Amino acid sequence: MQVDGLENTGRAQPILTARRAGLVACSVCGKVHAAGSDRCRRCHAPLHSRAPASLQRVWAWWLAGLVAYIPANIYPMLRTATFGHETKNTIVGGVIELMQHGSYFVAGVVFSASVMIPVGKFIAIAYLAISVRYVSALRVHTRQHLYEVVEFIGRWSMIDVFVVAILSALVQFKFVASVHPGVAAVSFALSVAFTMLSAQSFDSRLIWDADEEDQE
């Protein structure tokens, strides 16, 4: 361990942050600048002590994601035509069908990716965005982990979109069997993209600021 924390000698202050020291840190490369600098001299990224209007952008993308998630569950994800007979499957319908075929593990994967992860993500982002304003029951490290999990796992919701794209591109045997994507495939893909943008808009430094204020 060769990185030292800057301890404030003889003070009860917890931790010296760049903002408390009157400096601006780059969130891309970590370089520290004097206050008022507007571009990072190392990586040229725009500098902000805290991302401007972070929470507003989080909520805007969150809402867009939620709005897109509703039709994704109502309308069919997949239209399968076999010998002229068409069946439509919603997200949940697809999971049930997999279970009827006995593929419980795959059904579990699709259910997690398409239902549990998106729903959990909406709740987690909302909780994080609210908790920076109010005193939170979860410890700050737990909230940071929650944020990392949301960022890491959110992308995996795309599985079902890829499944639909692969099936509809490959299963094209004219009259015998053909698969077409439904409206839900597009709105679900949009919902995942919007919630990814929502999570990316969140400035994780806000979690730690809230903690700092609690201690004062």
Add this chain to the structure above:
Amino acid sequence: MQVALADDGQTEHLDLEGLIACPVCDALHNLHPVPVGEIARCHRCHSTLMAPRASAMTQIVMLAASALILMVAAVFFPFLDLSAAGFSQESSVIDAITAFSDGLLFPLSFAVAALIVVLPAIRLAAILYVLGPMMIGERPARHAIPAFRLAEALKPWSMAEIFVVGVAVALVKIGGMAQVHVGPAFWAFVALVVITALKDTFMCRLTVWKTLEERSQS
């Protein structure tokens, strides 16, 4: 560069060049050179600040180059071979993306092409462009800085590994309708995913930024 900062009446002089702020939680640290093989963590949020590795640049360049070559194979070689009721169909990823562009499939294949082929390929190319000259000790290429920022920004949007899981699920779903044989492109994709993951664990973001900065000045 020296900055005087007043902190509750006490004035400290901090050398900005020797400081690093944790990108996750904003805590300030004095940065000494981190020995190869060690991991420097933030003392506040414990996220990894730096984890330099021996000859990491060379390894990353080699891995990124192999991943890019595998990407070409994955796109143009046969991916899946389906047969059902006397029909047989062999398709590559590029066939699948270009062949069916009716209605809703068009925006969908556009998005899929971007997420599994275009964005990962751009990201790999940007990493090669930035780290290639640095590996042989040259000055960074022009626009290396925006290129590396692009590579970092594209990371969450490169979804080749999710696609591989998607293919596995699709194979189970097709199982009832048709016989499926996976082609060489599928295995190229799997290898590509493993190599990209390995490359990302070798890559220490802050070390690359610091090296870029030092080399651009010299």
